[in-house]
Amino acid sequence: MRALLAAADIFFMNENEAGIIFGGAGAARVRAGQLLFITQGAGGALVLQGAHTAHLAAEPAEELDATGAGDTFCGATLAALCAGAHPQQAARSAMALAAAMVTAVGPAVLFAHPSTPAATPADSRVQVNAQQVERTARLVAALPNLQPFNFTGAHLPPAGHPAALEFFFAATLQQFGFWSARAGRYTRPLLAAQGGQQRKGSDYLWQAYWSALQAAPDFVSPAQQAALRSSTLQAVFHADDGSQPMPALRLHLQQARAYGSDLCALAATPAAILAHANKQPLPLAALLQSLDHVGGYKEDPLRKKSALLALILSERPERWLRAAPAEQLPPIVDYHLQRMCLRMGLVNAGDPLLAAALSARKLLPAADEWAVRSAVYSAMQLLAQSSGRSMAAIDWFFFNARTRCPEMTAPDCARCAMDPVCAHRTQLFQPVLRTTFY
Ligand code: SF4
Known part of the structure; x- marks a missing residue:
């Protein structure tokens, strides 16, 4: 098993096996470029991407028959990886499927399930407002001359610079x-x-x-x-x-x-x-998957910095990355975008405690930040789909609009392009959490 593990790109084991091989799941180590998934039952799962380890909490489940739960996790994770998912998102969606699978005898749920569950399961405290997204999509679709930024300027290397x-x-x-x-x-x-x-x-x-x-x-x-x-x-x-x-x-x-x-x-x-x-055949997807093995990029399941790099590589005058016509960038969710989506009502922070913590600009627990960020991610996917605009153009539009909706002074709604559709929840603020993701 040790020899097999050393030779494999992707490996799965449970906590007992990790105890035998490594002396404990927490002591597991893999080489750069390798993925290891360690299932921990009710304790969730560990995802190792080279030297980086992420812990994913378990999905709650009413367990009736646990037979095949590990196989379900393994198969669904591999399927999601093949479809281009980040390793942590692949494992998250697989955990949701395994949690559903154990609620019935045998594999009945797998046959009944229409597709793999969403990789960003909804936290009901923050929800996408589909009507508000639709209104905003109509506004964005009608904007003239909406072009992405080409990442040139006095503070950046000129086009053609060798480094x-x-x-x-x-x-x-x-x-x-x-x-x-x-x-x-x-x-x-x-x-x-x-x-x-x-x-x-x-x-x-x-x-x-x-x-x-x-x-x-x-x-x-x-x-x-x-x-x-x-x-x-x-x-x-x-x-x-x-x-x-x-x-x-x-x-x-x-x-x-x-x-x-x-x-x-x-x-x-x-x-x-x-x-x-x-x-x-899919250069953008291939780039994102390569970056899942590179420190500084690989840690974020929503790939904010990877998506930003892909955008730069596509839009710079050098046109380094040549994405296929059907490929769409993932949303680039930073704190400006989260602040604006909350204020505009593209996502609703319906939970009063969470809304109060956001308004008070308090440091948040990671689960609260994830609830907001994953909802904003879904809202932006929907916005791109409904508006017919590229994610690159939408990103640049929101990035510029943030100057009207800043952190430290009152929003200047009268001069903001979002004003006709905005919910004006101006007291809300982005999640405050120290992270390397954005
Ligand atoms: S209309 Fe006002 S609150 Fe809404 S996004 Fe613009 S500046 Fe922010």
């Missing part, structure tokens, strides 16, 4: 966490002067990495990112006044090293990943 591809692979995974909290509440976004100019959040990050690349051309190489030192990253992020304003610096360092370590262990480069993707 531009490595730059975007190394810098996009750093697009997260540009805000601070104190005493359990959100306090402010990252805003600091850099090169004589006030820059906020993602712009600050792009400029910092671009300056670092100009100073040292191999700064963004996987080997350099793997060996990145805290002092180097502090210098990269320093503001004009000498302060270091980047929140969660430790997480940025850890993500850079995870990225570099995985690419070095896989003997992969951004150019090789891209070349492999472009040779496949």
Whole structure:
């Protein structure tokens, strides 16, 4: 079994087997590029993607006959992976199917089930408002000249720059966490002067990495990112006044090293990943699946940073990624989008306790954040489908509209393109949770 495990790309075992092989599920380790799923019965499941481990809570079930539950999990996970799902989402949907399967004798539920359950099971506390999505879709569909951003500008490498591809692979995974909290509440976004100019959040990050690349051309190489030192990253992020304003610096360092370590262990480069993707019938799906093995990208089941990188690779003047016509980007769910979707009523936070915590900008438990984020993800999928617009164009529209609906000052509804359809729940705020996902 050890030899088989060493040779396999994807492996399944239960907790008892993990005890024999590793001395316990918590001690399980796999190599870069390998997936291991460990089922833990009522304890849920562990998903190992190389050095990263995620725990998924079990689906509640009225168990009548547990025979075949493990096989159901295994088969459904593999089917979802083949359909392009992230490993954690594949396991989540498989757990839902296994939980349904054990409620009847034999495999009756599997034959009766129309399809694999949704990979983002609804938390009833936050729901997509389908009518509001439809209204917004009509507005978005009628917008003239809605074009995606091409990711060029003074704070980014110019088209054709020899290190531009490595730059975007190394810098996009750093697009997260540009805000601070104190005493359990959100306090402010990252805003600091850099090169004589006030820059906020993602712009600050792009400029910092671009300056670092100009100073040292191999700064963004996987080997350099793997060996990145805290002092180097502090210098990269320093503001004009000498302060270091980047929140969660430790997480940025850890993500850079995870990225570099995985690419070095896989003997992969951004150019090789891209070349492999472009040779496949579905290049976008192939890219996203490759990134499920790369630190800094692989951890998020909703693939926010992977989707953002895919968008950049598609829209830059170099047109690095050539997605098939039928391929659609996944939604790029960051905190701006969640804030706007809550205020616009595209999702309803019906639970009064959760709504109060969102309005008070309190740090949330991970399950509460997931309830909002997964609902926003579903709402954006529906919006793209109903409006007929590409996810890339919708993303750029919402990204720009966020300036009318900011974090620290009152929304400027009179000048906002969303005003005709907005629910104006202006007291609501994005989930406040420290994560490397967005
Ligand atoms: S109309 Fe007002 S509340 Fe609604 S998205 Fe625009 S700025 Fe925000």
